[in-house]
Amino acid sequence: MAMTIADGVTYLPGYLDRAAQEALRDTLRKIVAEAPLFAPTMPRTGKPFSVKMTNCGPLGWVSDKDGGYRYQPTHPVTGQPWPAIPDALMAAWSDLADFDAPPEACLINFYGPKARMGLHKDSDEEEFAAPVVSMSLGDTGVFRVGGQERKAPTRSVKLSSGDAIVLAGPARLAYHGIDRIVPDTSTLLKGGGRINLTLRRVTEAV
Ligand code: SIN
Ligand code: FE2
Numbered sequence: 001m002a003m004t005i006a007d008g009v010t011y012l013p014g015y016l017d018r019a020a021q022e023a024l025r026d027t028l029r030k031i032v033a034e035a036p037l038f039a040p041t042m043p044r045t046g047k048p049f050s051v052k053m054t055n056c057g058p059l060g061w062v063s064d065k066d067g068g069y070r071y072q073p074t075h076p077v078t079g080q081p082w083p084a085i086p087d088a089l090m091a092a093w094s095d096l097a098d099f100d101a102p103p104e105a106c107l108i109n110f111y112g113p114k115a116r117m118g119l120h121k122d123s124d125e126e127e128f129a130a131p132v133v134s135m136s137l138g139d140t141g142v143f144r145v146g147g148q149e150r151k152a153p154t155r156s157v158k159l160s161s162g163d164a165i166v167l168a169g170p171a172r173l174a175y176h177g178i179d180r181i182v183p184d185t186s187t188l189l190k191g192g193g194r195i196n197l198t199l200r201r202v203t204e205a206v
């Protein structure tokens with residue numbers, strides 16, 4: 001059941017059933033074996049994010065002290081191309097994005113129990129007509145979404161394992177972040193934690 005929770009924000013609780021979550025988890029295990037989680041650092045300060053990341057797709061989002069936020073075709077540590085985006089995620093994009101061209105990047109965020117992600121906009125892409133499609137696995141994350149201005153009012157929604165959320169149209173450049181993880185809320189990931197997958201179109205689709 002899809003719910004519009006703010007202009008351009010569609011929330012689909014339980015989008016992936018348990019079997020689909022388990023299959024995706026197992027696929028992600030293989031992806032992470034090939035493209036290990038790395039610790040991105042903040043532009044200029046070099047402060048590490050509390051979230052560990054990797055990517056799949058032709059392009060991946062990375063950040064470090066000297067190069068800043070950017071997309072690149074290779075893993076920053078191994079130098080290898082990113083693994084392909086799993087079929088289940090390509091299918092979710094076809095189902096939810098309402099956009100003709102395929103996604104080019106799938107950012108994989110891993111949150112331990114203490115990790116969070118400050119309010120930010122996804123603005124390193126060139127194509128803002130395409131939405132950002134997000135999928136959550138594992139422990140619940142408290143997601144906050146506001147407007148295009150940092151000062152705009154925000155609302156929060158708890159994203160549980162299997163939930164999808166789409167930021168489209170007026171919400172494509174909305175501020176959003178993860179306030180906290182609610183530990184021990186899912187049995188999907190041995191050892192706990194949360195995985196969030198965001199599918200993005202990076203280059204302009206012509
Ligand atoms: C992100 O903004 O990249 C991740 C959001 C989330 O973890 O739900
Ligand atoms: Fe984001």
